[in-house]
Amino acid sequence: MSQTLRGILSCALIACAPLSAGAGPAPSTALAPSTAATPSTAAAPSTAPPSRGPPDTMEARVQGCVTCHGPAGRGTKDDYFPRIAGKPARYLFNQLQNFREGRRSYPPMNYLLAYLHDDYLKEMAQYFAQQQLPFAPSEAVKLSAAQLAAGQALVLHGDTTRQIPACSACHGPQLMGINPGIPGLIGLHSRYISAQLEA
Ligand code: HEC
Ligand code: HEC
Numbered sequence: 735m736s737q738t739l740r741g742i743l744s745c746a747l748i749a750c751a752p753l754s755a756g757a758g759p760a761p762s763t764a765l766a767p768s769t770a771a772t773p774s775t776a777a778a779p780s781t782a783p784p785s786r787g788p789p790d791t792m793e794a795r796v797q798g799c800v801t802c803h804g805p806a807g808r809g810t811k812d813d814y815f816p817r818i819a820g821k822p823a824r825y826l827f828n829q830l831q832n833f834r835e836g837r838r839s840y841p842p843m844n845y846l847l848a849y850l851h852d853d854y855l856k857e858m859a860q861y862f863a864q865q866q867l868p869f870a871p872s873e874a875v876k877l878s879a880a881q882l883a884a885g886q887a888l889v890l891h892g893d894t895t896r897q898i899p900a901c902s903a904c905h906g907p908q909l910m911g912i913n914p915g916i917p918g919l920i921g922l923h924s925r926y927i928s929a930q931l932e933a
Pocket of ligand 2: 816918919927
């Protein structure tokens with residue numbers, strides 16, 4: 735998977751702790767203050783005394799999701815992670831259930847959702863569905879005008895000779911999705927769309 739993802743995962747696994755903390759010979763001591771003889775101060779963040787913490791809002795709870803899905807689910811520059819803001823709640827809920835039950839596979843999401851119950855998945859789905867946010871400018875494409883025109887014809891009209899229905903017949907004339915179950919396609923990265931079509 736992408737380098738960003740590996741970065742995020744490995745960072746999460748090591749809790750972003752400095753790798754050299756407390757282990758092995760100290761690196762260059764040139765910058766060490768004279769009090770450096772005190773024992774290791776590499777306290778694990780999880781042992782911090784419970785503080786009042788962030789407010790218990792849905793926005794705060796989905797912080798783990800927005801690392802990959804962007805603020806409020808609006809998507810990121812990563813060329814794979816999908817935008818989820820504004821998709822129909824029922825569609826999002828179905829997908830969350832699919833990940834939880836392993837019908838759809840993406841290990842970080844499968845793990846995250848493994849122990850969450852339906853009511854909570856519904857609340858998260860509703861939260862993201864309610865986010866009506868502007869779209870990022872579309873990706874630069876490396877296709878010829880003829881290829882783009884062929885793609886547009888397929889999306890809007892389908893291809894009867896190959897028995898391909900128009901995408902817009904289901905995804906809506908503006909490809910914004912249709913309640914309750916059909917997701918919008920606008921704002922997704924091309925690599926993500928290709929992967930879903932092959933899945
Ligand atoms: C490590 C990155 C990462 C994290 C963290 C993450 N996701 Fe995802 N999510 C993805 C990727 C990548 C996909 C697409 C997987 C695929 O089908 O290949 C996805 C897919 C989804 C989908 C389906 C989107 C669609 O259009 O079908 C939903 C809904 C979703 N995630 C919600 C969440 C929620 C809610 C959380 C937090 C509980 C979360 N994700 C956390 C990376 C992440
Ligand atoms: C007969 C109706 C129908 C047609 C026609 C259709 N789709 Fe879909 N599509 C759906 C439904 C329903 C889903 C959601 C499936 C699910 O819930 O898992 C979907 C999901 C998708 C997804 C995954 C979206 C996401 O957010 O992860 C992509 C990408 C997609 N369609 C692309 C296309 C393209 C491209 C075409 C035209 C070539 C097309 N679809 C034609 C009904 C349709």
